[in-house]
Amino acid sequence: MSKVVSRRDFLNLVGAIGGTSALIQASTALGLMPGTAAASELNLQAVPANGKSAVILGAGISGLCAAYELMKSGYQVTVLEASHRAGGRVMTLRSGDLVDELGNRQYCDFDDEPHLYFNAGAARIPSTHNNVLHYCRELGVELEMFINENKAAYFQDDNLMGGKPIRNREFSTNVRGFLAELFGKLFSETELMESFSREDAETLLSVVSNFGDLDEQMRYVGSTRGGYASGGFLEHGTAHDMIAIRELINRRFMNEVLTANEGETGPMLMQPVGGMDMIIKGFLRPLGERVHYRSLVRSVQVSNDSVSVEYEQNGTTHTINADYCFNCIPSHLMTGIANNFPTDYLEAMRYIRRGEAYKAAFQAKERFWEKDGIYGGISWINAPVRQIWYPAHGIHKQKGIMLAAYDYGGGMHFTKMTQEQRLEAALAQGEKVHPEYRQYMEKGVTIAWHRMNHMLGCSARWQRDRGGWTDDEENLYHRLQQSVNGRHYFIGDQVSQHSAWQESALLSAHWALQDMDQRQRAQAGA
Amino acid sequence: MIARVKHVLILAALMLFSMQVAAQETEQEREPFDDRYCMTCHGIDGVGNFGVQAPRLAGMEPWYLERQLKLFRDGLRGKHPEDTEGLAMQPMAVLTDESITDIVAWVGTWEYKPAPATITAGDKEHGESLYQTCATCHGINAEGNESMNAPALAGQNDWYLVTQLQNFKAGYRGYRDDDVYGSQMRQMSGVLQTRQDIIDVVSYINTLRKL
Numbered sequence: 001m002s003k004v005v006s007r008r009d010f011l012n013l014v015g016a017i018g019g020t021s022a023l024i025q026a027s028t029a030l031g032l033m034p035g036t037a038a039a040s041e042l043n044l045q046a047v048p049a050n051g052k053s054a055v056i057l058g059a060g061i062s063g064l065c066a067a068y069e070l071m072k073s074g075y076q077v078t079v080l081e082a083s084h085r086a087g088g089r090v091m092t093l094r095s096g097d098l099v100d101e102l103g104n105r106q107y108c109d110f111d112d113e114p115h116l117y118f119n120a121g122a123a124r125i126p127s128t129h130n131n132v133l134h135y136c137r138e139l140g141v142e143l144e145m146f147i148n149e150n151k152a153a154y155f156q157d158d159n160l161m162g163g164k165p166i167r168n169r170e171f172s173t174n175v176r177g178f179l180a181e182l183f184g185k186l187f188s189e190t191e192l193m194e195s196f197s198r199e200d201a202e203t204l205l206s207v208v209s210n211f212g213d214l215d216e217q218m219r220y221v222g223s224t225r226g227g228y229a230s231g232g233f234l235e236h237g238t239a240h241d242m243i244a245i246r247e248l249i250n251r252r253f254m255n256e257v258l259t260a261n262e263g264e265t266g267p268m269l270m271q272p273v274g275g276m277d278m279i280i281k282g283f284l285r286p287l288g289e290r291v292h293y294r295s296l297v298r299s300v301q302v303s304n305d306s307v308s309v310e311y312e313q314n315g316t317t318h319t320i321n322a323d324y325c326f327n328c329i330p331s332h333l334m335t336g337i338a339n340n341f342p343t344d345y346l347e348a349m350r351y352i353r354r355g356e357a358y359k360a361a362f363q364a365k366e367r368f369w370e371k372d373g374i375y376g377g378i379s380w381i382n383a384p385v386r387q388i389w390y391p392a393h394g395i396h397k398q399k400g401i402m403l404a405a406y407d408y409g410g411g412m413h414f415t416k417m418t419q420e421q422r423l424e425a426a427l428a429q430g431e432k433v434h435p436e437y438r439q440y441m442e443k444g445v446t447i448a449w450h451r452m453n454h455m456l457g458c459s460a461r462w463q464r465d466r467g468g469w470t471d472d473e474e475n476l477y478h479r480l481q482q483s484v485n486g487r488h489y490f491i492g493d494q495v496s497q498h499s500a501w502q503e504s505a506l507l508s509a510h511w512a513l514q515d516m517d518q519r520q521r522a523q524a525g526a
Numbered sequence: 527m528i529a530r531v532k533h534v535l536i537l538a539a540l541m542l543f544s545m546q547v548a549a550q551e552t553e554q555e556r557e558p559f560d561d562r563y564c565m566t567c568h569g570i571d572g573v574g575n576f577g578v579q580a581p582r583l584a585g586m587e588p589w590y591l592e593r594q595l596k597l598f599r600d601g602l603r604g605k606h607p608e609d610t611e612g613l614a615m616q617p618m619a620v621l622t623d624e625s626i627t628d629i630v631a632w633v634g635t636w637e638y639k640p641a642p643a644t645i646t647a648g649d650k651e652h653g654e655s656l657y658q659t660c661a662t663c664h665g666i667n668a669e670g671n672e673s674m675n676a677p678a679l680a681g682q683n684d685w686y687l688v689t690q691l692q693n694f695k696a697g698y699r700g701y702r703d704d705d706v707y708g709s710q711m712r713q714m715s716g717v718l719q720t721r722q723d724i725i726d727v728v729s730y731i732n733t734l735r736k737l
């Protein structure tokens with residue numbers, strides 16, 4: 001039996017001093033909102049130049065970060081990367097690039113111009129991701145703002161308003177009006193005064209009224225905040241008709257839309273100028289020849305004082321022995337590579353499942369959306385493509401690259417399609433928002449992460465149930481985070497409890513480096 | 527009129543020429559790729575990979591390997607909407623005959639090591655009695671029998687054998703009459719009535735060695 005909270009109780013709770021801040025603290029503890037912290041301080045003990053060695057498996061951002069930090073501390077480092085490129089899930093596509101999706105290899109045919117690129121994997125940097133930002137600063141990666149929410153962008157749902165797209169500002173104004181009116185209907189001023197002072201009650205009601213742009217009777221009768229149907233500058237503007245919001249918010253799709261700009265994807269977000277892989281290039285510059293491409297790791301054998309790695313490059317097998325090994329190869333691929341890891345470690349690796357995210361993009365012949373008043377941001381479509389993104393960079397240039405689909409998991413809808421089917425689906429669904437969409441679109445690319453060579457997934461899925469991590473899952477995770485013999489470390493966002501973010505990948509590398517450092521210091525002290 | 531036609535012809539010839547040059551140039555610059563990508567999923571040297579549910583290929587009979595690749599390519603296997611793993615493999619086999627020949631030879635160079643047993647809890651005695659039917663085609667030691675068109679089962683990843691037996695039973699594999707051998711095996715899967723039967727027979731197969 002759950003305890004029913006009366007309206008009176010509820011008001012007392014809300015009215016109690018500190019009520020809301022207590023709530024915020026509680027939610028941080030529950031891990032709902034990542035707590036803010038400074039960039040983690042790495043203070044690795046320097047070793048005599050090339051006195052110790054490390055081999056890094058996979059040139060994902062975590063591997064490159066580990067290699068870079070170790071190099072700075074005097075280690076001899078070698079990075080082995082199976083693919084023709086570095087960066088893993090940090091992948092920016094430009095003119096001529098190979099999309100190594102197995103069963104659907106493509107070359108990206110965008111025009112060759114600096115603003116015509118597509119971030120096919122990571123695309124957004126939240127301002128709370130201190131370590132990503134720290135490396136951008138240190139590596140000289142120039143940043144610009146990324147626009148996630150744009151009040152001029154659209155929402156479209158075939159089952160609402162005859163499928164007519166509506167602007168975000170119209171939608172959100174109506175939602176606010178509706179919620180505010182609801183509040184006004186629930187609590188009268190007299191009722192509120194039982195828990196608040198008269199002054200507080202008045203303030204509260206005026207805030208609510210302002211929030212929803214209500215009239216004196218606390219009714220929502222439409223608002224010009226949703227934009228004008230006509231006029232507005234030389235003549236008075238007339239507001240749009242109200243929309244049947246009850247119908248609107250009673251849908252899962254809208255639920256998703258309403259939370260899309262909160263938390264980690266809330267403002268401000270950033271992106272590197274010229275593509276997300278500018279961060280990767282930043283790491284690669286100092287690492288130089290230490291990174292070996294098309295080098296497929298075949299075997300990892302850990303002993304008490306070293307790690308032996310066998311890899312294949314251009315048909316020849318090589319072996320490297322190193323003091324340490326940092327490994328960001330996706331766990332579901334590592335299970336197919338020879339190793340002598342302990343059984344509980346293997347069990348953890350076998351437990352993790354892989355996600356299915358999918359993205360598509362077109363080059364647009366003309367930035368038609370800017371003529372429609374849209375500069376950056378996302379339109380939402382209640383269809384498999386889910387979102388279309390308008391580039392905020394390259395404003396008023398001739399062409400632009402537009403994200404045409406982003407299915408961030410929970411199905412293989414697009415993955416199963418042929419390239420032609422994928423592109424056609426993206427066009428047909430984009431047309432729901434912009435009737436002229438198809439005529440402007442050229443040169444499409446699609447990326448099904450579930451099938452990308454040497455990756456085969458968009459991110460690690462530790463949780464089997466939505467309810468939270470089970471004790472078993474916690475144990476398996478903590479086991480995988482530990483080293484094997486203090487010599488081999490698994491890294492990458494797969495070894496974090498918040499996968500699918502570069503920040504987690506970097507922090508996993510830091511965790512491993514610090515653990516190694518502590519062991520070394522302890523040894524030196526002993 | 528004639529002059530104009532000539533003009534157009536020269537123009538067309540010129541365009542063709544410049545297109546060829548362009549194609550050559552881009553081909554040179556472009557990152558090459560080939561069809562030998564099987565290890566990403568099937569593990570290094572085809573040892574099998576649980577993480578991707580892709581079975582061992584090392585040591586596989588060349589005739590069986592080739593047949594399966596062609597079945598996948600032609601959509602006779604891996605097209606049923608419920609066959610999750612088959613659907614993952616199917617587009618990987620959209621290859622030319624030459625490529626298939628190359629791959630079969632390449633896979634043939636991988637050293638065979640029996641896959642480690644992970645399913646051992648079944649009733650092996652019951653499994654053994656169930657296996658008597660299977661032995662007619664797959665051999666007493668599950669070593670396979672080319673004349674019966676039946677591949678080796680010993681040494682294969684046991685989790686994969688379980689998926690296949692379930693898929694045959696459910697009609698996700700061997701669903702088409704023109705898949706002669708698959709549909710034959712689909713009928714034989716009727717011998718295994720329950721999931722426990724499948725676990726039992728696979729536990730028994732795990733005790734067999736092909737060489």
Ligand SMILES: Cc1cc2nc3c(=O)[nH]c(=O)nc-3n(C[C@H](O)[C@H](O)[C@H](O)COP(=O)(O)OP(=O)(O)OC[C@H]3O[C@@H](n4cnc5c(N)ncnc54)[C@H](O)[C@@H]3O)c2cc1C
Pocket residue numbers: 057058059060061062063080081082083085086087088089090120121122123124125295296297298328329330333337357358359449453454455457458459491492493494499500501502503505
């Ligand atoms: C669609 C999508 C959207 C995303 N959006 C964002 C975002 O907006 N912001 C954000 O911060 N993050 C985002 N992420 C997450 C971010 O991309 C990842 O968290 C991060 O890139 C993971 O880095 P990693 O170090 O774990 O390695 P990975 O990128 O997983 O790299 C692993 C490397 O190992 C290599 N490898 C594999 N097998 C072998 C082998 N046998 N031998 C040698 N090398 C091998 C691979 O080729 C690869 O380079 C997104 C990811 C995806 C897929």
